[in-house]
Each structure stands twice: as structure tokens, then as C-alpha cells.
Amino acid sequence: MxxxxxxxxxxxxxxxxxxxxxxxxxxxxxxxxxxxxxxxxxxxxxxxxxxxxxxxxxxxxxxxxxxxxxxxxxxxxxxxxxxxxxxxxEGLSEEFSSNVNLLSTGLDTIKSFSNKYSEIVTSAKHIRRERFGLYPNIEGNLLRIQDLFYEIIQRASEILDKVSQHIYQDARTLIFNQNISVSKLRGIDKTLKIIKTHALSYSNILSDYFSDPLNELEDIEAKVKELKTFSELFDNAIEKFEPEIYELKIAAFANIKVTFPSNKRRKVGTLFITNKKMYFLPKSKLIKKKAKSVPISMIKDVDSKRSIFTGNRLIINMSERNIVKIKCPDNIITKLKFIFGILFNENENYIVTDPYMMENYRANLNFGQLNDKLDKRIKDLKEIPFSSSNYQLKERPIEPRREVESEEVMNLKIELKAAKDTLRELIKAFNERSITPEVYFSRREKTTQKIYMLEQQLQEVQKSSLDFGFTDLLRYYSERHPDRHPTR
Ligand SMILES: [Zn+2]
Ligand SMILES: [Zn+2]
Ligand SMILES: [Zn+2]
Ligand SMILES: [Zn+2]
Known part of the structure; x- marks a missing residue:
């Protein structure tokens, strides 16, 4: 022919x-x-x-x-x-390899999440060092998000094995180290599309897992950002006034109109609030202009007066006819009322009393292991259509199967979780004043040490189980999870 x-x-x-x-x-x-x-x-x-x-x-x-x-x-x-x-x-092998590479796009989600986390921890530490007291849930939520991150990474690692298994099954039908005829093109192209779908769904799963934690992280980011703007206002005024060393900074607002009882004229300036005092620094060209202050303990109550003509105001009652009037935008009035509410009730569950608690937080989230595993899987998968022993793989004698998660890893994880729970209980007990500071600090030290040691051990053990062979893993999953291909 x-x-x-x-x-x-x-x-x-x-x-x-x-x-x-x-x-x-x-x-x-x-x-x-x-x-x-x-x-x-x-x-x-x-x-x-x-x-x-x-x-x-x-x-x-x-x-x-x-x-x-x-x-x-x-x-x-x-x-x-x-x-x-x-x-x-001619371009098939290139196409195959770029489809397999798509597996690693999920890593971008993880990277950007962990970068954001690091930035937030770093700026939260900075804010606490400046002795800012509001938003205690910053610490608690960051701790929770950190736990969640490692849970997701663990899941991501397990799913990677399953997805690799799927891609492996498909890639095994491809042979690129010999001539490809036109009649094979359609079948190969379809397989490449399936591989692409598998790889992309892996990164979709990861973005899905991270979407809730990311929202929470953004909430914390907004809070830290607000504290940062307060901090800048305190810094700008540092030559004219500074809170006492025992005071915790709470908030600061610029361009506020305030009328004091001693001085009937309304003045514009910056309002500072600490857990002990309210300060007002009028805008002035004089360098020596002093800040007026009112101890929080002297304030009886705070009320807002609504008026269509003069705008809404906040009335701070100290004693009979001793009234401070504050005129500012509605959102700041709401915020001030909220802050005074917390300060009046000495709600120490809301105000952080130990700003140095943040120092224990590590800013880096570690996902190096998943990163390495992903690289290894991608490299292995890319070689499959070029290996001559392609079909022999299946006939190899089955070696005794190793468990994916060893008992040792599981026990360490249980211990680690218990230690973290203990730490959380300690912080709670301290905030509720059911234990003395001495007990708190000594036990916190011991518990954080234990957590650190357990984390190190866990990393070591997990590192050694990473050498777990690729083919063994595939066998494990092919026995338990039959491959279900999306069919058209
Ligand atoms: Zn163009
Ligand atoms: Zn499949
Ligand atoms: Zn024709
Ligand atoms: Zn067509």
C-alpha cells in the first residue's frame, strides 16, 4: 500500500x-x-x-x-x-509534562497564605511591643489558624497521593519513547486532558481548603491594620505626650472636635485612649502645648446625642455639669462607645494584659515537606511515559505494605494536641484570674517547651517516612481506592 x-x-x-x-x-x-x-x-x-x-x-x-x-x-x-x-x-511530551506541572499550582495558594500569615504575625508582634491592648482574639485566632494550616497540609499531602495515583494510571497508558501514529493521537490527547483535569482539581481543592482560613486571616489583618494607624498617631505625638509605662494603648483618633468644661471653646485635635486615661491633644503650632487628660475611673457614663442639625455627638459625663463633648463621624462615635464600654467594665477578657504573649508565636508556617513531596511526585510522573519498564511495574511481587501514617506519628500528634490544649487552658485560666501570674508563667514556659520538642520530634519522624517508595504508595491506593475516571 x-x-x-x-x-x-x-x-x-x-x-x-x-x-x-x-x-x-x-x-x-x-x-x-x-x-x-x-x-x-x-x-x-x-x-x-x-x-x-x-x-x-x-x-x-x-x-x-x-x-x-x-x-x-x-x-x-x-x-x-x-x-x-x-x-x-511532536509537542505531546511537552504538553504532558506541562499538564503534570499544573499539580504544583496548588502550592502558590499555600505560599501566599503562609506569606500573609508571616506578615500578620510580624506586625502583630510589633504592635504588642508598642504595648497595645485591644483585640485579644488576634493571638487566639492566629494560633487556631496555625493549627488549621497544619491540618490542611496533612490533608493536602494525603490527597496528593491519591491524585498522583490517578495521574499515574493515566500516564502509564502513554509511551513517548517510540513513534506515535496519527491514529493514536485522539486517545493520547484525551488522556492528556484527563491528566490536566486531575492536576487542576488538586489546586482547586487546595484553594477551597484555604478559603475560610484566608477570610479569617483577612479579618485579623484588618484589626492589626487599625491598631497600626492608632500606633502612628501615638508616635506622631511623642514629643508632646506619652502614656505612662503602666498604661496600655487602646486607640487614637485624629481630627476630633472636643469641648472641655473648663474651656468652652471647641477645639480640634487628636483623642488618645489608654486603659487608664483619655487624652486630648489640640492641634497647635506651639511645641509646648500639653495634652489634657481625664482618668477613665472619673468617667461616670458615655452617651451619644443624635441631632440632625448639629450632627451626632458623644457626651462624656464625669460629674454634675462636668461634661466633655466630642463631635466626630458616626463610625468613630460607635467605636468610642464600644471602647468605653469595655474599659468601664474592666473587661480584661477583651483587653490583652500580657502583650508579650505574642512573642512566643513563630512567624513561619512550614510546608517544606509537602513541597518536596510534590517535586518528587511530579518528577516521577513525568518519567513514566519514557520508562521502558512501564508494564513490568504491575507484575512485580507485592512487598508487605507499610502503613501511611505510623503509630509513632499518630502518638506524637495526640501528645502535641494535648499540649496545645493545655496551653490554651492556661491562657484562659490566667485571663479569668483563676491562677496566679507566677503559676501561669512557669507552667506556660514548660508547656511551650514541650510543644516545641514534640514538633521537632514529629518533623524528624515524618521526614523518615517520606522515603516511602512511590510504587508502594501507588499499590496501597490502588488496592483501596479503585480508579474512577471521569467519562464523557
Ligand atoms: Zn496583546
Ligand atoms: Zn484518573
Ligand atoms: Zn478530507
Ligand atoms: Zn472538531
Whole structure:
């Protein structure tokens, strides 16, 4: 026979040496059967690319110039994803490898999450060193998010094994170290698409896992940011006044209009609040202008007066006719009422009394192990279509299976969780004043030491179980979880 029997056009059934391949329906067509039509396109003057829509396919810019281009379309499904079949075949291994690489896009989610976490811990530490007292839940929530992070990483590691198993099953049907005929193209292309779906769903699962913790992290970020703006106001006023060393900074607001009983004229300035005093520093060009202060203990109550004509005000009652009036935007009035409410009740569950508790927090979240595992899996998977022993793998005698999580790891995890619970209980007991500071500090020290040691041990043990062979793992999962392929 003169022609390769595989090189047949699906439209006219003629043999042809030169065929096009449709990436949508998987058909191969000769030059004569491919539809060529002039199509209205747009031209990008940034990168000179011609695209069908109004956006540039390459750089994403909005195009304004129109262009006409002869587009090739599939005679069966009219898709424009038409490729030269020879080039498609030549690019298959490259395509396979970039599809497998997509597994690591999930890592970007983890990286950006852990970067955000580090930034927040660092600035929260800084704020606490400046002796800021509000928002005690910053610490508690960061601790919880840290626990959650390691749980997610553990899950991500387990799911990676399952996803790799799927990709492995599919990749095993591919053989790239020999010639590929056109007739195989459709099947291979379909397999590559399935692999891409597996890899992308892994990163989707990770983004999904991180979406709630990320929202919580953003809440904390907003709180820390607010404390930062307060801190800047305190810093700017440092030459004129500074709270006493025993005071905790609570909040500061600029451009507040205040009327004091001693001075009937309303003045504009910055209002500072600590857990002991309220300070007001009027705007003034005089360097020696002093801040007025009112001890919180002298304030009887705080009330807001609503008025359509003069705007809403906050009335601070100290004693009979001894009244401070504050005029400021409504959102600040709400905030001030909230803050005074906490300070009046000496709600120490709300105000952090130990600002140095934050010092124990480590700013870095460790996911190096998952990172290494991901690299290893990707490398192994990429080699599969090129290994000659491809089919021998299955026939190898089955070695005794190792458990994925050893008893040692499990016991360490249980101990670690118990120690973390103890720490949380301690902090709670201290805040509720049911234990003395001496007991608190000594027991906290011991518990944090224990947590640190357990974490180190756990890392060591997990590191040694990472060498766990790839094929053993695959066997483990193929026995327990039969591969279910998405079918079209
Ligand atoms: Zn044809
Ligand atoms: Zn088609
Ligand atoms: Zn462009
Ligand atoms: Zn699969």
C-alpha cells in the first residue's frame, strides 16, 4: 500500500499524508476538508497578536483595532482549535509534562497564605511591643489558624497521593519513547486532558481548603491594620505626650472636635485612649502645648446625642455639669462607645494584659515537606511515559505494605494536641484570674517547651517516612481506592 492506513481524513475518507487535528472533537482532516473562512478579529498593538474576541489572547489587553483573518475551522464541530497533526504529535511530551506541572499550582495558594500569615504575625508582634491592648482574639485566632494550616497540609499531602495515583494510571497508558501514529493521537490527547483535569482539581481543592482560613486571616489583618494607624498617631505625638509605662494603648483618633468644661471653646485635635486615661491633644503650632487628660475611673457614663442639625455627638459625663463633648463621624462615635464600654467594665477578657504573649508565636508556617513531596511526585510522573519498564511495574511481587501514617506519628500528634490544649487552658485560666501570674508563667514556659520538642520530634519522624517508595504508595491506593475516571 502506498499510503499509511492511519492517515485518513475523517470527512472524505481519503488517504492523505498531511492532516490537521481538531483539539475539540479529536478528528483528523485533510487540507481540502478543513473549512477556511474570513473572520472578524481584533489586532493588539502591544504584541501584534490577532484574536477573535475583543481581548488579546496573549497579553489580555483590550483591543481597539479590527483585523480580518482567515481562520481554519473543523468541518465536524466547527471549532477553531485546529493544529497541524505532525506538530501536535511532536509537542505531546511537552504538553504532558506541562499538564503534570499544573499539580504544583496548588502550592502558590499555600505560599501566599503562609506569606500573609508571616506578615500578620510580624506586625502583630510589633504592635504588642508598642504595648497595645485591644483585640485579644488576634493571638487566639492566629494560633487556631496555625493549627488549621497544619491540618490542611496533612490533608493536602494525603490527597496528593491519591491524585498522583490517578495521574499515574493515566500516564502509564502513554509511551513517548517510540513513534506515535496519527491514529493514536485522539486517545493520547484525551488522556492528556484527563491528566490536566486531575492536576487542576488538586489546586482547586487546595484553594477551597484555604478559603475560610484566608477570610479569617483577612479579618485579623484588618484589626492589626487599625491598631497600626492608632500606633502612628501615638508616635506622631511623642514629643508632646506619652502614656505612662503602666498604661496600655487602646486607640487614637485624629481630627476630633472636643469641648472641655473648663474651656468652652471647641477645639480640634487628636483623642488618645489608654486603659487608664483619655487624652486630648489640640492641634497647635506651639511645641509646648500639653495634652489634657481625664482618668477613665472619673468617667461616670458615655452617651451619644443624635441631632440632625448639629450632627451626632458623644457626651462624656464625669460629674454634675462636668461634661466633655466630642463631635466626630458616626463610625468613630460607635467605636468610642464600644471602647468605653469595655474599659468601664474592666473587661480584661477583651483587653490583652500580657502583650508579650505574642512573642512566643513563630512567624513561619512550614510546608517544606509537602513541597518536596510534590517535586518528587511530579518528577516521577513525568518519567513514566519514557520508562521502558512501564508494564513490568504491575507484575512485580507485592512487598508487605507499610502503613501511611505510623503509630509513632499518630502518638506524637495526640501528645502535641494535648499540649496545645493545655496551653490554651492556661491562657484562659490566667485571663479569668483563676491562677496566679507566677503559676501561669512557669507552667506556660514548660508547656511551650514541650510543644516545641514534640514538633521537632514529629518533623524528624515524618521526614523518615517520606522515603516511602512511590510504587508502594501507588499499590496501597490502588488496592483501596479503585480508579474512577471521569467519562464523557
Ligand atoms: Zn478530507
Ligand atoms: Zn472538531
Ligand atoms: Zn496583546
Ligand atoms: Zn484518573
Amino acid at each position: 502506498e499510503y499509511d492506513t492511519n492517515k485518513k481524513c475523517l470527512k472524505c475518507y481519503q488517504y492523505n499524508d498531511y492532516l490537521y487535528y481538531c483539539e475539540d472533537c479529536g478528528g483528523t482532516f485533510c487540507n481540502g476538508c478543513i473549512v477556511s473562512e474570513k473572520t472578524d478579529c481584533t489586532y493588539c498593538n502591544e504584541c501584534a497578536h490577532i484574536s477573535i474576541g475583543s481581548k488579546c489572547d496573549v497579553c489580555g489587553k483590550l483591543n481597539h483595532l479590527t483585523a480580518e483573518k482567515t481562520m481554519k475551522r473543523c468541518p465536524m464541530c466547527s471549532s477553531s482549535k485546529i493544529k497541524d497533526s505532525k506538530r501536535k504529535i
